Amino acid sequence: MDLTLSPTEEEFRDEARAWLADNDPGPEPEGDEAGFEFRRAWQRKLNERGWAGLSWPERYGGAGASQIEQAIFYEEIARAGAPQMANVLGLAMGGPTVIAHGTEEQRERYLSPILSADEIWCQGFSEPQSGSDLASLKTRAVRKGDEWIVTGQKVWTTLAHQSKWCMLVARTDPDAAKHRGLTYFLMDMDQDGVDIRPLRQITGEAEFNELFIEEARIPHENIVGGENNGWVVAITTLMHERAGLAFALQVDVQISLRQLMERAKETGAATDPVIRQRFAQLYIEAQVLRLNAYRGLTRTMKDGQPGPEGSLGKWHWGEVNQSLTELALDIAGPRAQLVDDPWTYRFLRARANSIEGGTTEILKNIVAERVLGLPRAK
């Protein structure tokens, strides 16, 4: 057991820290469009340094970094308060899926524009009638010559209006068992058959979209991982989502906690015995989140793959982040009635933490069945 960084890891951390300090892009501009372009420019800057696809193999434009280095990088990004990169889904999910299941031609075609943020990616998985039960999805794809004609509806599509490519899972064999008749496509968003409508959420913003797909066309060569093999490919995407994001998210919690501590000191809440207990508990939970992430990382590096334990991190993070924002409102006191406080937004946004990327209930099912070996419900 050694919780300190090795000399090589330390060297990487110092290098990242120095680079981030020298290349500070300043505060993000107001407005959705301006903010997006700002994050795109930031990603390009990182990519020039080889750091947009930090853990991707070097032959695909990545830096071939270890997962520990990736984790260190997340921590340094958070520490510096640097912005998110624009192509978050392409980097965290799309790219790793193409690397794992794509053909060599697909890797050549898609990976480089993901890194440069020239082509933004979105995810077409959830549907209005298929949330947790993803494999029941109804969007249909029918083959016509060298093309597939797709009709259906997708929901919770982040970045749809900015995206060139959609990771789309559609039903290609309606007669097969529900997990077996699915195919994973890369759909060009820039066509008439795709209608994007913003979906307004409880914060009042429209961070997500609905996709109405009416006879959209996808060339056959845009299938990833083979016809009717979409479930396996989709699971790869989801495992990467949970494992990768869980680490980044725990770093986020450390930062929020620090900010809330400052607020508690300013308002005097830091001396209230009940608030102090809740604060300490959150600090403790945040430490546990961090430590579990590091233990998971050590395990992943030994076994080569993120395990189902990754589900613990995402679920725990949701609970911790929700409690943290609840404490923030209690510290705000009567001000919590007003929306002019950034913590109000964070509180509302955090309500989705136990739903997005796998509901807490589904994650508990995964832990119960695949880690503890409990029998399935049917």
Place this chain on the structure above:
Amino acid sequence: MNFDLSEDQVVIKRTAREFLAARYRLDEVRRLALEEERGFTDAQWEEIAGLGWPELAVEEAQGGQGLGIVELAVVAEELGYALAPTPLQSTWAATLLLAAAGEAGRLAGGRRGTVAQWDEGGDFRPDTSTLEPDGSRLTGVKLAVHDAASADLLVVTAAGGRHFVVAADAPGVSIESAEALDTTRRLSTVTFDGAEGEELTGSEADFGHAWHAVAVACAAESVGVAQRAMEMAVVYAKDRTQFERPIGTYQAVSHRCAQMLLEVEGARSASYWAAWALDHQPDMASVAASTAKAYASDAGVRVTGSALQVHGGIGFTWEHDLHFFLKRANANAHVYGDARWHRDQVADAVLLTP
């Protein structure tokens, strides 16, 4: 960065698991708890002393094994998993405090010690003894002293953060057994009436380190207790059938088990971190130890309680073994600082520093 046990630590863990499983089957745990006066036999103690476990984490210069708090935590976890009734943990506590004063040799050769901490009339804070020594003579009453009746030596806390060593058979010391919640551990009320003590002299930092190590060993023990209770619950949830299906297929039951895993793994991560910090990162050791003890105290209580619920009626019977684990977890949660006190320490450290 490698947050996993080293090969040597894995061997220590496996050896402890196998040794304890062979010596402390649950029927033996029950027999020791309910029938053996001191809660252990001489043969059992001699074997444990023969393994070098009492002085495991004592530096070699003081006659110990020279291993770290991580190794101590690993063995403590296995003691909890086996629920072995033994005065080893109370001896560890005394040894760690003696070692802070360079006096660990006082317990060499398989002698047993314990710590008398909680004053009669004291509250949940473990560091506020009001016992005022008259020179080197101690007068006062200490409650719930672990394994005092079988100890050779007592480390007694006094006002002002002072520590005294008193021989258990010294004149003016009377030890009276008290009925314990946790039947696998013997407790006593110890009355000092002008008993002659010797003050331990050491730095505040060294005593602080020792107390943190004691708390972390206790936290690690609770991890083992919770792990075992969780395993019992999972096995039961697979086997027990109601309404023609295993109860583990019901999410009300399976999600309870998943929650247990989250808390057990979290408590384990926190305990290993704290143990490692005590060995290697002194500036974080205090916060890490309080993090571990607070989290593991709560986890132990919740996981064993939840395991009882999964068992239903059978879990509430005296015949079933689960209550031994539940009682140990609840007793551990209230010794060497409870979760409330340790959270207070964390709040002091993180909210008061700029």
